[in-house]
Amino acid sequence: MPTSFDQSVIEEFRANGGKVGGPFEGGDLLLLTTTGARSGKETTTPLGYVRHGDALLVVASNLGAPRHPDWYRNLLAHPVVQVELGARTFEALAVPTEGARREELFAHAVRAAPGYADYQARTTRRLPVVVLERAEPEGWEPPREVTTLAAKLMEVHTWLRAQLCQVKTEVDAHFVARAAHRGPGAPPAPGLGLQIRQRCLAFCQSLEFHHTSEDQHLFPGIARHHPHLTDTFARLAGEHRTVARIQRGLVALLTDIGIADPERFHAELDRMSTELNAHLDYEEEQILPLLADVPWPPAPPPGPSS
Known part of the structure; x- marks a missing residue:
């Protein structure tokens, strides 16, 4: 269940086409809906994101806490997630990055939002960088009309x-x-x-x-x-x-x-x-x-x- 603060952000986000005030005003924010690793229930979380070309990156910082956030553990169990970005809603495949690619993308995220470096400094946990890719298989084109x-x-x-x-x-x-x-x-x-x-x-x-x-x-x-x-x-x-x-x-x-x-x-x-x-x-x-x-x-x- 989202916290009362998160729930108020979610409601404001959906009511205003992705725009919110308060601490997130003017920032890049999306809503990520994951399926519970154990419960199987859907949970929506407001998250900051960083663009890298056409890709969207989210960092499992958990504000520098020693444990990964629940949404990260959820997407490891159920990789297909729902993303709300502005007025758009779409499915994505959530892929945590590894090795040199993780280092490159984390450095990119820090340049865009320096707070991630502060969160990393607070914990020995390596903050996961997750790429939200298109969920459709490569080359997939849905049929124009399905009537039967x-x-x-x-x-x-x-x-x-x-x-x-x-x-x-x-x-x-x-x-x-x-x-x-x-x-x-x-x-x-x-x-x-x-x-x-x-x-x-x-x-x-x-x-x-x-x-x-x-x-x-x-x-x-x-x-x-x-x-x-x-x-x-x-x-x-x-x-x-x-x-x-x-x-x-x-x-x-x-x-x-x-x-x-x-x-x-x-x-x-x-x-x-x-x-x-x-x-x-x-x-x-x-x-x-x-x-x-x-x-x-x-x-x-x-x-x-x-």
């Missing part, structure tokens, strides 16, 4: 494929960089890094949400009207369980991504790609024709009769 449930399902599948493809591209690039290193300087770290962790965790959480929704709502609804497809839905449920096992393995590796065996992670990611793409292909072949005439979004339920 078949088109909506295909949109979600395309999103998942693009997310997985981007994770694989980043992992492959990591292996290429390690193989190509000849010095001087240190080779890429043996782990895969927070960029890959956050992107892959976001993919795993999107996939879990999608398959849970299908198992609990979409598939039972279709099955009631197509009892002859019992074997099809049994196969899809089995494939969901297989994909979920791989997903749980990936999430376990992501817990310690900095020291996880990258070869094992690479192999599990390839296995996920093979299984998931085969599953999506089969689902589209069997299910999409059944949804081609179902309107999206669904019509609202009829109101009470007068």
Whole structure:
């Protein structure tokens, strides 16, 4: 829960298109909504930010306290966050920076807002610098119009494929960089890094949400009207369980991504790609024709009769 002071800032921010008075007047302020690492509940926090090119940076300073702020621990558990900037609201992927990039961006943040240097001086904790990146996979373009449930399902599948493809591209690039290193300087770290962790965790959480929704709502609804497809839905449920096992393995590796065996992670990611793409292909072949005439979004339920 936001403090009463934070809540008053949030209300003023939303009422005035991002403008606030008091200690934040004239400053660069955004609202960051994260999902609780333990509670799963959404919490909104007003934060100062610094621009770096097209990127937005937030520093987990916690005013120089010895512990990371709650919002930082939340985004490590749930990387997709909501950002309110001025009158705009959008989703972002929150990626803590590492190594030389963290040093460069922290120095940039200090030049823009010298108070961050004071906060760093108060604590032995290295203040995390978080980049708020676009949540959409690279190259993703949403369809212009979705009017059927078949088109909506295909949109979600395309999103998942693009997310997985981007994770694989980043992992492959990591292996290429390690193989190509000849010095001087240190080779890429043996782990895969927070960029890959956050992107892959976001993919795993999107996939879990999608398959849970299908198992609990979409598939039972279709099955009631197509009892002859019992074997099809049994196969899809089995494939969901297989994909979920791989997903749980990936999430376990992501817990310690900095020291996880990258070869094992690479192999599990390839296995996920093979299984998931085969599953999506089969689902589209069997299910999409059944949804081609179902309107999206669904019509609202009829109101009470007068």
